[in-house]
Amino acid sequence: MQPISQDDIKRMRENGYDPATIREAEEQLRRFEQGMVMVEQIRSAFAGVTLGNGVGMQESRGKDDYADEETLAKYRFYDEREDWQKIPLSELNCSSGGLCFFDAEGMRFHLPAYLIADLRGEFNFRMAFNLTHLSDHSLTQFELLNPEQRRCVRAFLIHILDDPSYPFDRDVIQIALDSYWTD
DSSP states (O other), X not given: OOSOOHHHHHHHHHTTOOHHHHHHHHHHHHHHHHHHHHHHHHHHHTTTOOOTTXXXXXXXXXXXXXXXXXXXXXXXXXXXXXXXXXXXXXHHHTOTGGGGGXXXXXXXXXXXXXXXXXXXXXXXXXXXXXXXXXXXXXXXXXXXXXXXXXXXXXHHHHHHHXXXXXXXXHHHHHHHHHHTSOO
16 A cells, blocks of 8 residues: 555645655655555566465464464465465565475565565565565575576665665664675
């Protein structure tokens, strides 16, 4: 959902809003428009990616809740496996912790949906932690990303580096850009 439009900014000018507020709104619109360009790049880079034998959304949530193998198998049955674009936003927004429990196939399948939701301002959490706090496990989660997909993640991190919504993540984002998410 677009946070602000050109019409909103025009009305702000007509109604005598403070110039600093108008500049802030213009910057917000510019960032949103840049994000929408990135959405198309992400869609292209992850087109055709399926879950394969990877850990899906429901299964990941079950792992987060310490579910037993029988319960995980039931959850797995309901996971979207073919088209990451069909994952409902409501599922993404109740599964932020589940990101930690994806394997490499699961991460490659779900990552574009999370990135796009974040860029649209629809994700209730923030993606910086999962992309910057890199442990041995998290590094294996990203090992199946191809160079184009890695470039999308890097572009996303660069995009949020100076985003006002991520003020406390700037240092770790920069470290991740300089170390793991390099060109």
